[in-house]
Amino acid sequence: MSTENDFDMDMIETLGPEFTVFVGLLLIMVVPNLGNGTFRIPGTPIRLPWFLGGTRFKAVASPRLPGLLAVLTMALALFQVVWYLLDATPADGQDIMAGGVFIFKVNMFSRIFEAIFFAALLLAAIASLDRLPIGSQKSDDIDVLFNNRRQADFYILMLTSALGMSVVALAQDMFVLFVGLELASFSTYILVAFHKESRAGSEGGAKYFIVGSVASAVGLYGLSMLYLWAGSLQFHELAAHWEAQGATSLSMMALGFVLVGFAFKISAAPFHFAAPDAYSGANSPVAGVLATASKAMGMLGLMRVLLIITVPEATADGSAIWIGLLGILAAVTMTWGNIAALGSENPKRMLAYSSVAHAGYMLAALTAIGAWNWGLVDNAGVAMDVVVAALLFHMFVLVFFKLGAFLVLGVLEMEGGASRLSSLAGLGKREPLLAVAMFLFMISLAGVPPMAGFLSKLLVIMGIVEVATGTGSLSSIGDAHWVWWLALLMVINSAISMFYYLRIGVVMYFHEPEEGRKGPLASGASIRIAIALCAIGTVAFGLVGGELIDLCRDAAESLR
């Protein structure tokens, strides 16, 4: 484990992907503005060319340039991250310090989260190449809108959110983590409201911003209390303090407040109210990012706080002190999300609620980690690894089928809105391949084999059951740890969720298309490429997910 103190070339190498994103960000700001602009030295007639402004050069005037730059940046960053992951071992890890304080830590665990973030943002960026959030305007106007300066803004915000998410992934200090979280959050607030011409866009953005700010404020308040309690916000010091002092009323309260902040990010009930509005107001690729990358960021925060700081020998039976609370939260979240999704007629709201339900499944897995010492004392770390790996796998493959589903809606949006279930009607006839992809995403979300969603749900349930059955000899099922019942609730919820996922399939294949939406959809090569990538990922990781599972296990191991 090497430690680096100063900003130098080594550090650029260590933080390669982050620098890539940073450079890409600068390029998007600068390159589209290059032109024959000149600078007149004051008081003289001499004009010096300084290449900014004026008439833009032809090569950089293309409205597609910012998007291409963003795609290239994300692709390069993702490549670097994957390169690192394939090369690294769980024991690897580089600390980055400044002034004796741990700022970042680069290891497999943080890198795999970055892979999730970058993959989601890359797919969203590819999908947005064809279209910008253009409200309900018809596709003919796309060229006009491409010349809109907002083109650059959109991708700048995407990259800043990527940067913020990376910071969250790497952070070793609650404060740094919080800064990253806010950077990413503010970018997504604006991205949600980017659709400002439509009422839904502004309303969704405003709601998302207000609720998000309140959640952040509460989280920040919790942080201040943590600081009051421990005198530091460094993870390792907080963990040491927790081990020494255990739970006090101050630390518990602080923990509770911090949890609220993250619970909003993963849209856990009862902090999920803004999510459906935000998702349905945002354009689809952005909504997809919210449901995948942004959610993974929240989970990451929760994992840092719950697994690193509050070590779970705090209670008599060896389970974490928060396990009861989290278990209730998980049960409520998955059930609420599914039942609300049953009744929603807007496919984006439905997907939003389904993502609430998925948050519930993830929380159930986290709850199981809290019980990891139950009956498995000599084997604690391994049991934890299993569940963490399941969570990582789940979040990773979720990118493909959740985002993919949003992107299919995105194609429909290009045609004029996807806010009613009936906008999907007849897709099976109009665009058979698109409909098949959507159907694959739906059954993957529901957890039908052989899709990736099944494997991920299987891993999560396996993790929970493994923890719940403990050492493996029970005299009755009632003797299993109560997280077993969360697994039962989870499978029942999967069955409930089948209703609304299947309904999409039925509507796509067997309802007549709406008036005026008969022929094939507007073309959009790049969004289709993104959807195809998602579909391939959904099937491939379901059939042969072994390598990814290995990777997730290694990453989970590096968390310890």
Place this chain on the structure above:
Amino acid sequence: MNVDYLSMMVILPILASIFLLILTSRLNPAARAKFDAPVRMAAFIISLAMFAVATLMFLGQIGDVGWNDIAFNTFEFQESYVWIEQLGITWTVGVDGLSFPMVWLTTLLMPITIIATWNEKAGATYFPLMLMLGGALIGVFVALDMFMFYVFWELTLIPMFFMILKWGGKDRKYAAQKFFIYTFTASVIMLLGLLTMYFLMDTQTFNMQEMVVQASGANASGVWLGLEVQKVLFIMLMLGFLVKLPAAPFHTWLPDAHVQAPTGGSMMLAGVMLKMGAYGMFRLPISLFPHALEEFQFIIMMIGLVSLVWGAIVCLGQTNLKKMVAYSSVSHMGVILLGIASMQPLGWAAALFMMFAHGIISPMLFAVCGAFKHHYHSMEIGAMRGMAKHSPWLATSMMFGWMASLGLPLLAGFVAELMLMVAYWYAYGWWIIFPGLVLAITAAYYLWSMQRTIFEGGEATQPPESLHGEPVPDIDNSEKIAMLLLAAFTILFGIMPWIFLDMMDMWTRSAMAFLGLGGA
């Protein structure tokens, strides 16, 4: 050369189906219609090839297997490959006396179903789905890995869902979703049971064969995993299979699915898919939890009896031909449960043979219903009168099918019912009144429906109103061929049941001995 025929029989039809579906997916409907005939031919040839392979296996031309000597928990044509190493998941296939008849039945029904629905509309999509369904069904029967079993178990839902949805009747959306959701709900609970069991095992394995060895080792001296746990797991697993079977009170999806499903879908659904439930029971909960089975013996018997009686009584009240046949399926599946609950080798063999016989007879019933619907545009029993005069072929087929289903001697169904009655009498004595009574009810509804469709009306009969004055047709040649084939096999297995009964008998006797159950 060592060819893994079983895996090929699973993978090839599925790959072929995906290939055919993708091939025609981008075409417009008119262009796709041109592909109907070639795609049908491709599907037919593939299914015939599968049937040939299965038959050659049985005849000993492929591999040299003494089918009648396969003891419980030994498998033939066994192959194993690593699938997801990280989770210990393998692709393991093999057949024994329990699964081989089902595999053979599936391969038999596939070409017959394709013949019977030769002119199904949108064939370029329909026939590939049929192939996918067949491959997935064989996957269920040959899988010896729990994960693989579950994957194919669920995979069968997808083609069937689309078959009902695209080619179904008026309420097809409701029926297709109900079908999917019922089965899915039950199977996720089953999945949780399987996983819980997995983690409670001493040596964790997904391999069913090893599981049975482990379980029986522990069951011999005590109760594997403890009786309480075994009971809970037994319930969770059985739930998945009972819904699929289906047994009362979980049977309500079946009439809806059948009535709405297209003929081909119904034939495969009744012929093979229902048997997945019974097969699963024998393969997992019964093989693993004999102690729990003994505990629940009476409850299973009651569920079987209720299915049997309820199904038969509901049949009496049906005016829809297909619904009547569907409820008669519920009734017959109750017989399988009675066979299991008899805890006699004979009763189990009766259950296995019932699975097989019903797998040949019920497709015939649904083929008759399909032809009825196809030619008279109606499913009402009263719609057609004097069919014997208008459509002698259909009338004959219907009569044959109905007689086979109510258990006429020399036909396949009779063998199973007779064996069951004997075993049931040994096990439960005077309770035999109930199944006996049901036989009478069964005869009543079948005869009554025949009387109203085939004979009533006579000379004065008018063609049914649903035809709007068109001439009354008889069935197509393709339908005739399918009916003839099914009738031939019904007679064959009625006269020579030992063809498969011997291996079933071997399986049940060795299983009972192995599990330490019943009279063995």
